[in-house]
Amino acid sequence: MTNPLVRKLSAFAPLSDADTDRLVQLSKHIKRFDADKDIIRENNNPSNVHLVMSGLACRYKTTADGNRQIFAYMVPGDFCDLHVALLTRMDHSIATLAPSDIVDIPHTTILDLTDSYPAIAKALLWATLVDGAILREWLTNMGQRPADARIAHLFCELYVRMETVGLAERDSFELPLTQIELADTMGLSTVHANRSLKALREAGLVRIEGKKIVIPDVERLKAYADFDPIYLHRRQDLSAR
Amino acid sequence: MTNPLVRKLSAFAPLSDADTDRLVQLSKHIKRFDADKDIIRENNNPSNVHLVMSGLACRYKTTADGNRQIFAYMVPGDFCDLHVALLTRMDHSIATLAPSDIVDIPHTTILDLTDSYPAIAKALLWATLVDGAILREWLTNMGQRPADARIAHLFCELYVRMETVGLAERDSFELPLTQIELADTMGLSTVHANRSLKALREAGLVRIEGKKIVIPDVERLKAYADFDPIYLHRRQDLSAR
DNA sequence: CGGTGACTTGAGCATCGTCAACATTCGTGG
DNA sequence: CCACGAATGTTGACGATGCTCAAGTCACCG
Numbered sequence: 001m002t003n004p005l006v007r008k009l010s011a012f013a014p015l016s017d018a019d020t021d022r023l024v025q026l027s028k029h030i031k032r033f034d035a036d037k038d039i040i041r042e043n044n045n046p047s048n049v050h051l052v053m054s055g056l057a058c059r060y061k062t063t064a065d066g067n068r069q070i071f072a073y074m075v076p077g078d079f080c081d082l083h084v085a086l087l088t089r090m091d092h093s094i095a096t097l098a099p100s101d102i103v104d105i106p107h108t109t110i111l112d113l114t115d116s117y118p119a120i121a122k123a124l125l126w127a128t129l130v131d132g133a134i135l136r137e138w139l140t141n142m143g144q145r146p147a148d149a150r151i152a153h154l155f156c157e158l159y160v161r162m163e164t165v166g167l168a169e170r171d172s173f174e175l176p177l178t179q180i181e182l183a184d185t186m187g188l189s190t191v192h193a194n195r196s197l198k199a200l201r202e203a204g205l206v207r208i209e210g211k212k213i214v215i216p217d218v219e220r221l222k223a224y225a226d227f228d229p230i231y232l233h234r235r236q237d238l239s240a241r
Numbered sequence: 242m243t244n245p246l247v248r249k250l251s252a253f254a255p256l257s258d259a260d261t262d263r264l265v266q267l268s269k270h271i272k273r274f275d276a277d278k279d280i281i282r283e284n285n286n287p288s289n290v291h292l293v294m295s296g297l298a299c300r301y302k303t304t305a306d307g308n309r310q311i312f313a314y315m316v317p318g319d320f321c322d323l324h325v326a327l328l329t330r331m332d333h334s335i336a337t338l339a340p341s342d343i344v345d346i347p348h349t350t351i352l353d354l355t356d357s358y359p360a361i362a363k364a365l366l367w368a369t370l371v372d373g374a375i376l377r378e379w380l381t382n383m384g385q386r387p388a389d390a391r392i393a394h395l396f397c398e399l400y401v402r403m404e405t406v407g408l409a410e411r412d413s414f415e416l417p418l419t420q421i422e423l424a425d426t427m428g429l430s431t432v433h434a435n436r437s438l439k440a441l442r443e444a445g446l447v448r449i450e451g452k453k454i455v456i457p458d459v460e461r462l463k464a465y466a467d468f469d470p471i472y473l474h475r476r477q478d479l480s481a482r
Numbered sequence: 483c484g485g486t487g488a489c490t491t492g493a494g495c496a497t498c499g500t501c502a503a504c505a506t507t508c509g510t511g512g
Numbered sequence: 513c514c515a516c517g518a519a520t521g522t523t524g525a526c527g528a529t530g531c532t533c534a535a536g537t538c539a540c541c542g
Contacts, residue, residue, distance in 0.1 A: 061381050064467040069381040086367050088479065091374050091472040126327050133332050135376045140302050140310040142383040143428025147530075178488065187384025192530050194490065226305040231332040238329065387497075419520065430499050435522060437498095 003027065004077030004165040005051065009123040011164050011234040019119050026113075027053055027103045033096045035176070039080060040094045048104045050080040055100025056176055060184070061092045070185040071138065072131070073097075073158065077165045082110070083128055098176035126233070133231045142187055145226070147196040150186050152225035155206060155213055160229050172214040244268065245318030245406040246292060250364040252405050252475040260360050267354075268294055268344045274337045276417070280321060281335045289345045291321040296341025297417055301425070302333045311426040312379065313372070314338075314399065318406040323351070324369055339417035367474070374472045383428055386467065388437040391427050393466035396447060396454055401470050413455040 006023050009015060015023070030053055033039065039057060040046050052074045059072040074080055080094050085107055114121035134157070141153050158175060162168040183193035200206045205221050207214040215221050229237045247264050250256060256264070271294055274280065280298060281287050293315045300313040315321055321335050326348055355362035375398070382394050399416060403409040424434035441447045446462050448455040456462050470478045
């Protein structure tokens with residue numbers, strides 16, 4: 001049960017052994033990407049679906065004046081473009097942020113899968129809907145929270161998502177991001193991102209050890225960031241509230 | 242062809258007469274809502290799908306410290322919650338911004354529709370994907386553009402969307418928003434939203450006549466806002482670029 | 483070791499928020 | 513139809529947050 005896709009989809013509903021086996025089969029043909037490589041570029045019309053198995057990828061867009069906005073991270077178990085089957089043209093690009101293993105899956109395989117495995121079909125739809133929910137939460141984050149809480153909120157989300165796929169320690173997880181990339185995610189300048197990180201560090205809310213984010217007290221960070229995991233729609237969080 | 246849903250979906254692909262007839266039938270049971278009424282509240286699990294036929298609605302969320310973030314507008318022809326069939330709990334609320342006609346459609350009707358009318362099924366999926374694309378563009382808008390350009394970008398988008406459903410004049414459209422609501426959408430204070438609007442007015446980019454937004458020179462406003470309609474994925478915009 | 487990219491810090495400035503006062507519009511009841 | 517009150521819009525003054533420019537420092541890699 002170390003397959004991140006299986007772990008992720010299990011957060012929605014239990015999967016049968018047959019479902020699990022079928023999902024594991026998907027990740028036969030893994031392609032290795034270096035860091036900072038485009039997987040799909042704007043205006044492309046990709047014929048395959050891409051699944052992150054290890055590493056980290058992101059969606060981004062560049063504005064006319066050359067600024068970049070990153071608006072999604074794809075951690076292991078996440079699909080990059082499950083949703084673009086119909087839109088004839090990509091309106092954004094997808095790139096790796098770290099060396100990553102990416103699986104290429106033909107559209108036909110996905111169609112086949114959703115036809116023959118209803119539980120998987122539901123789970124994939126769920127994953128797509130959660131992607132939308134994350135986007136809405138990010139917009140709230142950008143619009144309503146000051147820089148340091150905004151970063152704290154991102155860390156909380158990534159901690160939970162990494163934990164879901166078994167990639168978090170009790171109080172830390174790997175986040176191979178530069179501060180430039182963090183700034184482009186949060187809509188901040190690199191200088192201000194740096195200072196906000198410093199503030200979080202000095203408040204004892206996070207420690208940064210190389211590429212690892214250490215969160216000494218997860219509950220305290222969640223409170224600081226006004227983080228509520230409900231928007232991730234995991235089974236285990238549904239009881240609360 | 243005055244039905245906004247038909248007009249909207251036609252922006253994706255031509256619809257047959259049978260498809261059109263079926264869509265028009267949907268809007269039999271119209272419910273009238275006053276302005277500022279919740280259609281669906283957070284934590285609800287709505288059993289019906291809601292479709293805006295006239296007026297204006299929005300999605301929003303409230304943070305712990307009482308701030309509101311609006312992260313989507315639903316204009317006539319837009320569905321409110323096509324996507325929530327699977328997520329057992331709403332992670333945000335939906336409310337009217339103006340007096341609106343809302344159609345209640347049972348989930349079963351939607352399922353029936355997508356089973357028997359493949360062209361409609363595709364078009365509805367397209368509409369859902371476009372909603373996601375709009376969200377990504379909004380995030381870019383929030384993160385990368387200053388207040389006045391941000392507002393200008395919103396006006397451009399709404400102009401195009403209203404035009405798509407036949408609700409825009411050559412140089413204007415109705416936008417029944419208060420500046421408070423605009424500020425909550427853009428992540429600004431009301432005071433600053435007011436001043437940014439004033440800047441746009443004094444630059445001759447927009448005029449505000451009551452609840453009507455007048456855009457004397459649409460191309461100039463688009464240039465100012467760095468607006469490119471490609472993310473709306475309408476047929477008519479696909480040729481460019 | 484030398485160089486390149488990432489990180490850090492300071493200083494000054496621009497953007498945006500808060501508080502407060504006032505003006506205008508709109509709906510409602512008399 | 514008018515008068516009133518409440519909500520919305522407008523403006524000024526000031527402070528906070530965040531950006532730009534610039535000068536380093538640090539870590540990593542050839």
